[in-house]
Amino acid sequence: MKSDLQISQSKKLRDITSIAKKINLKSTDLTTFGKHIAKINSIPNRKKNAKLILVTAMSPTPAGEGKTTTTVGLTDALRKIGKKSIACLREPSLGPVFGMKGGATGGGYSQALPMEEINLHFTGDFHAITSANNLLVAMIDNHIYHGNKLNIDIKKIQVRRCLDMNDRSLRRIHQDGLRYERDSKFDITVASEVMAIFCLAKDMDDLKLRLGKILIAFSKDGKPIYARQIKAHGAMTALLKDAFKPNLVQTIFETPVIIHGGPFANIAHGCNSVMATRAGQKVADYVVTEAGFGADLGAEKFMDIKSRTLGSMPDAVVLVATIRALKYHGGVTKDKLNKENLDALNKGFENLQRHIQNCLNQFGMNVVVAVNRFKFDSDKEISLLRQLIESEGVSMHLCEHWEKGAAGATHLAKDIVKLCQKKNKARTLYGLNQPILTKIETVAKSIYRAKGIKLSALARKKLKEFENLGGVKRMPVCIAKTPYSFSSDPAQLGATLNHTLEIKDLDLKNGAGFIVIICGPIMTMPGLPLKPAAESIDVNSKGVLEGLF
Known part of the structure; x- marks a missing residue:
C-alpha cells in the first residue's frame, strides 16, 4: 500500500492559476509561491454566501478518525457531482508534524497538495x-x-x-x-x-x-x-501583513482549497481563519471546513466563538467516526482493534451518541455521520453501527474516500446537499451577557454532562481580576481541556457522566476576545513522544523527501 507521501508525489499538479479560475479568481488576484501555491490578494464582493458545512468528529483516539481526510474527500465529491465547492483547512503546526499526530492535509486519495510544502513551512x-x-x-x-x-x-x-x-x-x-x-x-x-x-x-x-x-x-x-x-x-x-492573506492550493482531484491559520482546539479555538472562510463563502457555493478534535471542543468553539465573528452558522454538520475508534472507547486495546467485537462497539457508541445529541439538541444543527471504512470492519459491525446511528434520527454514510478519492464519498455529498436545503436552526450555546461562570457551567453541564465545575484559588483570583476589566464579562469562554474525554481527565473515555470539571487557571486573550478556561493537565507547550515522527523524516540523495507520513 502506498503511503500518503507516495500518493501525493505521484500526482502531477495543475498550475495554481488554473485552479484559481475554477473560483473566478484571476492571476492578478494572486501572489504565487512557485507554480502550485498562491496567496489570495483580493476577494470578489459577492452578496450571496455559500452553504457552510462543518466537519467535526467523535472524541479522538490513537486509532484515528480521519476528519481532515473527510473534509477533503467530501469537497472533492461535491465537485464530482457538479457543485462548486471549496475546502477551508487549518495550516499544520510543525509540533505535531515532527511529534506524534502528523500533518494536516488529509490522507490517501483525499489530500490537499503539495503536502510536503504545506506540512513544512508552507508560505511562512x-x-x-x-x-x-x-x-x-x-x-x-x-x-x-x-x-x-x-x-x-x-x-x-x-x-x-x-x-x-x-x-x-x-x-x-x-x-x-x-x-x-x-x-x-x-x-x-x-x-x-x-x-x-x-x-x-x-x-x-x-x-x-x-x-x-x-x-x-x-x-x-x-x-x-x-x-x-x-x-x-x-x-x-x-x-x-502578507501572512494575513489566505493561501490557495488544490486537492488530488484538483478542487480548490484555502488553508490559513491553525490554532489548536484543545488550547485555543481550533478553526481556520475567518478571512479564509469568508473568502470561500464568496467564491464557491459550498464551503467545507473543519474544527479541531471532537465536537465537544472544535465544534463548540466554532459555534460559540468563530460563528459570532464570521456572522454565519453551519448549514450542515458532518460527524466523523470509525468503528476502530468506537471500539477503543468501548474498552478494546489498540492492538486488538482489528478483531470483530460487537459488544465493545455497542458500548463505545455512547461517545458518538453524545456528540450526535449535542449537535442536534444543544446546537440545533442538521447532522449526518460519516464513518471512514477500514478493511478490518466486519459486515456485522457495520450493520450494528448503522442501526445505532439511525436510531438517533440521523443518516450514516460508509465512506471510502481515502482509497477511492471523490468517488468514495459521492453518496455523502448528495445527502449533504439535501441537508443544506433544510431549515437551519443552528444556535450558540449561551448568550454573551451571561456571567462568565454561567457560560462555563453551561458548556460543562450541557456538552460534557458534568455535575458542576470547581475553580482553584488561582482561577478564582484571576476571574475576579479579569472581570474588572472593560468588556471582559461579555466575552465567550474557550475551554482548554483534554480532547480524549468529555471530562478533564483523559482516562475517562466513552461518555462519562456526573464528573466535576476541574478549572486550574484562566488566561485572558483580550485581543482575540475570549477567556481561556484551563482544565486538568493541559500544557500550552507540548513535548515530543518517545519515538517522534522526526526520526523517520529524511531527504534522499536526489533531494526527494521521504518518511513524511
Missing part, C-alpha cells in the same frame, strides 16, 4: 506569527530595561514567547541579565494569542486593533497595560 505564516508574538515580548522586556515608564509589575506579565515546535524544556525558563530576573515559559505558536487574533480578525484594521488590545501586563498598582501602550501593534501588523 506561522513564522510570521511567531516573530510578531516574540517582538511583542521583546518590546515588553526592553520597556522595563529602559526605565519601565509604565510601571510594569514583572510578576504580572501576561504574554509569553512562542515557538512552533514541541519542546518540553521550554515549559519553564529563567530570564537573567536584564537588570532584573523573572521566570517565564514558552507556548507553542498555535496556542499563542497572536495566532487566535490572526484567525478571528475580519480585516487588516481589525487585526491591528486586536493586536493593540492584547493585555500584556498589570502595573504595580494593579492597572491593566495593553500592547498599544508600548506601541508594538503597528510593527506586529507589519510582520503579519
Whole structure:
C-alpha cells in the first residue's frame, strides 16, 4: 500500500492559476509561491454566501478518525457531482508534524497538495506569527530595561514567547541579565494569542486593533497595560501583513482549497481563519471546513466563538467516526482493534451518541455521520453501527474516500446537499451577557454532562481580576481541556457522566476576545513522544523527501 507521501508525489499538479479560475479568481488576484501555491490578494464582493458545512468528529483516539481526510474527500465529491465547492483547512503546526499526530492535509486519495510544502513551512505564516508574538515580548522586556515608564509589575506579565515546535524544556525558563530576573515559559505558536487574533480578525484594521488590545501586563498598582501602550501593534501588523492573506492550493482531484491559520482546539479555538472562510463563502457555493478534535471542543468553539465573528452558522454538520475508534472507547486495546467485537462497539457508541445529541439538541444543527471504512470492519459491525446511528434520527454514510478519492464519498455529498436545503436552526450555546461562570457551567453541564465545575484559588483570583476589566464579562469562554474525554481527565473515555470539571487557571486573550478556561493537565507547550515522527523524516540523495507520513 502506498503511503500518503507516495500518493501525493505521484500526482502531477495543475498550475495554481488554473485552479484559481475554477473560483473566478484571476492571476492578478494572486501572489504565487512557485507554480502550485498562491496567496489570495483580493476577494470578489459577492452578496450571496455559500452553504457552510462543518466537519467535526467523535472524541479522538490513537486509532484515528480521519476528519481532515473527510473534509477533503467530501469537497472533492461535491465537485464530482457538479457543485462548486471549496475546502477551508487549518495550516499544520510543525509540533505535531515532527511529534506524534502528523500533518494536516488529509490522507490517501483525499489530500490537499503539495503536502510536503504545506506540512513544512508552507508560505511562512506561522513564522510570521511567531516573530510578531516574540517582538511583542521583546518590546515588553526592553520597556522595563529602559526605565519601565509604565510601571510594569514583572510578576504580572501576561504574554509569553512562542515557538512552533514541541519542546518540553521550554515549559519553564529563567530570564537573567536584564537588570532584573523573572521566570517565564514558552507556548507553542498555535496556542499563542497572536495566532487566535490572526484567525478571528475580519480585516487588516481589525487585526491591528486586536493586536493593540492584547493585555500584556498589570502595573504595580494593579492597572491593566495593553500592547498599544508600548506601541508594538503597528510593527506586529507589519510582520503579519502578507501572512494575513489566505493561501490557495488544490486537492488530488484538483478542487480548490484555502488553508490559513491553525490554532489548536484543545488550547485555543481550533478553526481556520475567518478571512479564509469568508473568502470561500464568496467564491464557491459550498464551503467545507473543519474544527479541531471532537465536537465537544472544535465544534463548540466554532459555534460559540468563530460563528459570532464570521456572522454565519453551519448549514450542515458532518460527524466523523470509525468503528476502530468506537471500539477503543468501548474498552478494546489498540492492538486488538482489528478483531470483530460487537459488544465493545455497542458500548463505545455512547461517545458518538453524545456528540450526535449535542449537535442536534444543544446546537440545533442538521447532522449526518460519516464513518471512514477500514478493511478490518466486519459486515456485522457495520450493520450494528448503522442501526445505532439511525436510531438517533440521523443518516450514516460508509465512506471510502481515502482509497477511492471523490468517488468514495459521492453518496455523502448528495445527502449533504439535501441537508443544506433544510431549515437551519443552528444556535450558540449561551448568550454573551451571561456571567462568565454561567457560560462555563453551561458548556460543562450541557456538552460534557458534568455535575458542576470547581475553580482553584488561582482561577478564582484571576476571574475576579479579569472581570474588572472593560468588556471582559461579555466575552465567550474557550475551554482548554483534554480532547480524549468529555471530562478533564483523559482516562475517562466513552461518555462519562456526573464528573466535576476541574478549572486550574484562566488566561485572558483580550485581543482575540475570549477567556481561556484551563482544565486538568493541559500544557500550552507540548513535548515530543518517545519515538517522534522526526526520526523517520529524511531527504534522499536526489533531494526527494521521504518518511513524511
